[in-house]
Amino acid sequence: MRLLISPINHEEALEAIKGGADIVDVKNPKEGSLGANFPWVIKDIRELTPENLLVSATLGDVPFKPGTVSLAAMGALVSGADYIKVGLYGPKNYEEGLEVMKNVVKAVKDTKPDSIVVASGYADAHRVGAVSPWEIPKIARDSGADLAMLDTAVKDGHTLFDYFSLDDCQKFVDETHSYGLQVALAGSVKKDQLKPLFDVKTDVVGLRGAACVGGDRNTGHIDRNAVKELKDYVQSFE
Numbered sequence: 001m002r003l004l005i006s007p008i009n010h011e012e013a014l015e016a017i018k019g020g021a022d023i024v025d026v027k028n029p030k031e032g033s034l035g036a037n038f039p040w041v042i043k044d045i046r047e048l049t050p051e052n053l054l055v056s057a058t059l060g061d062v063p064f065k066p067g068t069v070s071l072a073a074m075g076a077l078v079s080g081a082d083y084i085k086v087g088l089y090g091p092k093n094y095e096e097g098l099e100v101m102k103n104v105v106k107a108v109k110d111t112k113p114d115s116i117v118v119a120s121g122y123a124d125a126h127r128v129g130a131v132s133p134w135e136i137p138k139i140a141r142d143s144g145a146d147l148a149m150l151d152t153a154v155k156d157g158h159t160l161f162d163y164f165s166l167d168d169c170q171k172f173v174d175e176t177h178s179y180g181l182q183v184a185l186a187g188s189v190k191k192d193q194l195k196p197l198f199d200v201k202t203d204v205v206g207l208r209g210a211a212c213v214g215g216d217r218n219t220g221h222i223d224r225n226a227v228k229e230l231k232d233y234v235q236s237f238e
């Protein structure tokens, strides 16, 4: 199970790498759960990250504007991102989610076919009126994306497991794997939730809060020792 760690700047990215992150996920929490960072921040982090590690960039909690979002995808790509995450916040149903994702996939894969595209929904989508998390595996499959992901839209202390039981996670993973795609799960995931996520065969776990000093994604900052502790823990059951 790979660890996707979400730094906001140069210093945090170095900490994430030194701690053993598998995927360096550039993010801007000021703009939301999957808030987008600036092109020059993505470029800088790509330059400081060893070539064998993937750099991910999130396009934001995106609106239902397929043109705008596919153009943002191109921006992330030319800034150096290998892994492009789209938070399906504005799309309200399968059709709208698919419309956004298939245009993002076209923008990205027509330019760089080996790039990885992630369709991300929210386990607490009902709180913000976004597309149901249960549509995400089909949206990922039908758009040509590579991973289906879930995060939480509202970062108020609730975690993924407040909305998705372990059985739900298993169902989500099994459906996505049956389409030949991988699964990433996130949402204020704590260290003690990593083993259950590993047990249901999650491919990637996304973390920020748990990798920060004091465990707070907003007031804390990513620390190599916190990342290393999470990484060592995951390796202990692999």
Ligand SMILES: O=C[C@H](O)COP(=O)(O)O
Residues within 6 Å of the ligand: 004, 005, 006, 025, 027, 151, 155, 186, 187, 188, 189, 206, 207, 208, 209, 210, 217
């Ligand atoms: O992509 C994953 C997110 O950065 C998760 O952040 P969080 O652990 O603070 O909810």
